[in-house]
Amino acid sequence: MRFRSDSPGGSLVAVSGANTISFAVIATDQLKQGLLGFAVERIDPTANERFFMAGFKVFESVIPQPQPGVQVSTFDQPIQSFVWDDFTAKPDREYQYLFHPLKGTPKNLNRSTPPLSITVHTEPLFSNLSHDVFFNRGVASSQAYTRRFGTTPINDLKPPAKHDEALRWLSRDLDVALLRFIDHCDAGDQLLCCFYEFRYKPAVTALKAAIDRGVDVQIIIDAKVNEFTDKHGTFHPSFPRVDNLDMITEVGIPTQNIIRREARTSAIQHNKFMVRITAAGPAEVWTGSTNLSQGGISGQTNVGHWLRNPDTAEHYLQYWNELSNDPGGTDSDALAEVKRKNKAFKTAVETVSPVPADLRQVPAGATAVFSPRLKDTVLQSYSTMLDTARRQGCITLAFGIAASFKDLLVDNTPQNALIFMLLEKRDKPDPKKPETFIAINASNNVYKASGSFLRDPVYQWAKETNAGLLGLNEHVSYIHSKFMLIDPLGTDPVVVTGSANFSEPSTKENDENMLVIRGDTRVADIYLTEFNRLFNHYYFRSVVENLTAHGEPTDTASLFLTEDPTWQAKYKPGSFRAKRLQLFADITVV
Structure with missing residues (x-):
């Protein structure tokens, strides 16, 4: 508001x-x-x-x-x-x-x-409107967390009540909302699910309870075989396949309720969505960036999005039906057959998800965008949307800035829209190919913050920890959300949100889903205020980390208030x- x-x-x-x-x-x-x-x-x-x-x-x-x-x-x-x-x-x-x-x-x-x-x-937090949005705190690296719980790894916190309190604080209400979506499904409903990671026991248990009370629950999980032995001789079992199947066995979900996504082993089944279908037809969708894992719920930044829209739910149902057949080439297929099957699968996805080549032309309301697609048109359109924002653009990036964004933003000047980027890691050159690095910064009206924490006391800020050190996340410790805001404070804002990183693999190869929401100022306000919270939190820390990395002392004078009006x-x-x-x-x- x-x-x-x-x-x-x-x-x-x-x-x-x-x-x-x-x-x-x-x-x-x-x-x-x-x-x-x-x-x-x-x-x-x-x-x-x-x-x-x-x-x-x-x-x-x-x-x-x-x-x-x-x-x-x-x-x-x-x-x-x-x-x-x-x-x-x-x-x-x-x-x-x-x-x-x-x-x-x-x-x-x-x-x-x-x-x-x-x-x-x-x-x-919960309404009967078209959209409800739920962010976890995503700031294990914070003074607030350190003051409450210290820097002890989560599993070592004692007593158990303290451990549970820490997880609740980090999750905020994201877990509550996820479980409520499952729990409000009635006997006779159908709940169609599609998950990459499926190892957050409270949610898996809630789905088992739904089955027991008469909900027709069908769950597609990533079960692709990708095991390998690294150069040091360490064996790595298939992830998330092994964890997902172990959790299914532990909770006791019947095999007839599980569909294994095993084809196309070079691409991941990266969705995190549920579709509720009532006697009246498709009704609601749960989507967003949140994997069903403790780290997804309580560690890295994540968002859950509850959409009440029968038309969009119908599109998700059609997409789920395509995925339920485990489409695409397999390792046992000949190369020509792999190409044929993959092209057929991508064509089917585009048929289910017909969107304009220029996503700036989507109508008001919610438009579903599914992957994989035959070309990178969607990624190029996302890049164009950000580059042509009239006043402001905001984006979260878990795996770096795709070249398509940089190619368009690099010629921007301070007269262009303000662009804010929130990244998992600092944008820097590849040591092996430094000549390919394209820098975008304040001269292009682009301002970046990246995941970081205070490793040592600075000024009055105490030493912190992060989601990785707490044992919550192994790879992405800070920014895992995937959303973009175009002119969020205007009268016709656009919010893009879902499971897909803004990258070529996410649009051309992986199973992904996104929502493009146009003209809903309430949704834009919720996303923007949370983006501001996260950007402001990490901007200061990333500046300190950058100074430290270059061996430069922190400017303590700037850490104090100015003693006169010259601020x-x-x-x-x-x-x-x-x-x-x-x-x-x-x-x-x-």
Whole structure:
């Protein structure tokens, strides 16, 4: 939801998701005079709470040597920004926020300027609308996690209640939503599932319970044989085949409810979706980036998307039917037969999922895009969508930036749209082929953050851990979500979300599904506020990591609050911060 409040000192703009709210202060010149920052106060009538929000930076003249782990309040250590986010909101709740301008000096703050006030309401977590969206926290690498649970690996946390609490905190409500989707299926319904990893026991157990109460559950799993022995002589069993089959046996799901996806061993069955079919026909879809694993639920960043749309559910049903026959070439087929079968399979997928060559032309609503496809047209279209965003584009990338994106973005200038990229790993040259590296950065209006954590105490930030060190994830520890936002603050936003990494294998080879959602500002607001949360979280950490990697000391001066109003110079016309602020200033509030 979008909100705006005007006062003599300026305007407050807020965009709310379910758990996160993004704010912008459009201050008058008079308010800016002598402004040291804002003390942000939150009033929560539901909880009968009123308090000043926590701050991160401090005035060096007030706290010259902040200790790791110290927490401060914006009451006297203000927010020196015109764009700010509250990551601690609760769903479907009304809040009032007061932004108190602080002037004077750090040791003699002047609080006489009237505050700017705004009342907001967060989105419900569960609704009867077309879309509900669920993000886990995805920030095992955080001060909040470290303060609560330390850096001990999850399985070593004691007592067991602490272990369970840590997993719940990391999952937020993603697991609750996933299980609710399964549990609300009634006897007589059909639930058609398709999963890459199938080893999160609570979900597998819930599916077994659904079978027992009379739901017709059919589950396609990745069961491809890809075992190998590496150069060191270590044997690697087929993944995720072995884990998936072991979990099925452990929980006791009957073999007649399982369909093994074994053909096309060079491509993965990467879907994570469920389709509910009632007596009235296809009704609902669960999709997103979340594998059925503990790391998918509680470790790396992930999203679950619940769609109530019979037409789209019908497309998912048709796609599931194609996959249920285990289509494509097998290892026992001759090469010509492999090519014939694979082409037939891709043609069938495109028949089920006819989309315009230019995805900018999709109609309002939700459009399903399935893979694999004969050509990389879809990937090229995703790249064009991001490159031609009018004001802003955001994307999460678990496995690097595809060349198609770089080829289009490399000629952009600061006059183009602001592009934000959230990556699992820092974008850097391949040591074996450094000459092929294409750099895109602030000169192209592209701003990148990558997964990282504080390995040592910095300023008042304590040493952290990450999802890999906690034992939750082996390969992707930070950014596993796959979504893209095009002009999310506009009146006609586009959200692309699902299982596919924005890469050539994901569009031409793997079994994948994506939703292109156009014109739904509620969906865009939820995704954008969560993107802001994750980008802001990892941006600071990736900057610190980059400095460390180059042997450069962290600029401790920049870690403190500025002691006078000169911090506002970062918002000079044409600057990155000014353009980002303008995105909020131009919001249309209906």
